Amino acid sequence: MDFFIKRRWFALFSALLFTMIFGFSVYAYTLSHAKCIWVGKTFYFLVSADTHIQSATHEAQLSGGAGYLLTDGDSQYTAYSVYLTQDIAYAVQADMQEETLVVEKRVEYMIFHGKEKSKYRLYQGAFNALYGCMDILTQNISRLENGETQDSCKRILQILERQIEYMANKYHVQYPAFALVCKSLGEGVGMIAEKVVYCKDLRYLLCVACEEYLRLASAFTL
Numbered sequence: 001m002d003f004f005i006k007r008r009w010f011a012l013f014s015a016l017l018f019t020m021i022f023g024f025s026v027y028a029y030t031l032s033h034a035k036c037i038w039v040g041k042t043f044y045f046l047v048s049a050d051t052h053i054q055s056a057t058h059e060a061q062l063s064g065g066a067g068y069l070l071t072d073g074d075s076q077y078t079a080y081s082v083y084l085t086q087d088i089a090y091a092v093q094a095d096m097q098e099e100t101l102v103v104e105k106r107v108e109y110m111i112f113h114g115k116e117k118s119k120y121r122l123y124q125g126a127f128n129a130l131y132g133c134m135d136i137l138t139q140n141i142s143r144l145e146n147g148e149t150q151d152s153c154k155r156i157l158q159i160l161e162r163q164i165e166y167m168a169n170k171y172h173v174q175y176p177a178f179a180l181v182c183k184s185l186g187e188g189v190g191m192i193a194e195k196v197v198y199c200k201d202l203r204y205l206l207c208v209a210c211e212e213y214l215r216l217a218s219a220f221t222l
Helices: 002-032 053-062 086-095 114-118 120-145 150-170 176-193 199-220
Strands: 035-048 068-072 075-083 100-112
Touching (some): 035 120, 068 199, 075 199, 086 100, 100 120, 100 199, 114 120
Antiparallel strands (some): 035 075
């Protein structure tokens, strides 16, 4: 009886080992026939430690924060803002009186297969352009915090709106998902520029842009 049990377990183990080896072989073959590019982008979301979302959102908005609902795995947070550099994110956190956390979301590599492989430069250019727009938003928030005039901020936003609209038109055919994101972000920038510009509105839009970047990039990550 023990012989048959051992034989059964050996057969099961062999089948499992074969499946793992086959899976790794397929994975290695796929990677060897794909284009992998280094992205190395990390977004640092400064969020409230308060788990009561409604009260945290109200408090964040009162203090000039975005009040953006951020989901990270099974957890939900209220984001004050998002930063493109680690040093600034933790420096802002240290200056805040509220209890906060920094949630990091990153894209390290993008992998392009099949038809996407031949267009990887197009995708790479699109993501670089979107990141550049987010950098401009970040700079505009900083200027407004440091006393920049409304007229100056609006001029920058109007230029940014035109740039994002151009991106939406440029990628309309070859990368429609990206074009839709640009269309929505461009409309958001335009709406903010039409009225009094508040940092909290720019911060909210920046959170949206970063999340959309991550969502689009997830189609090319493992």
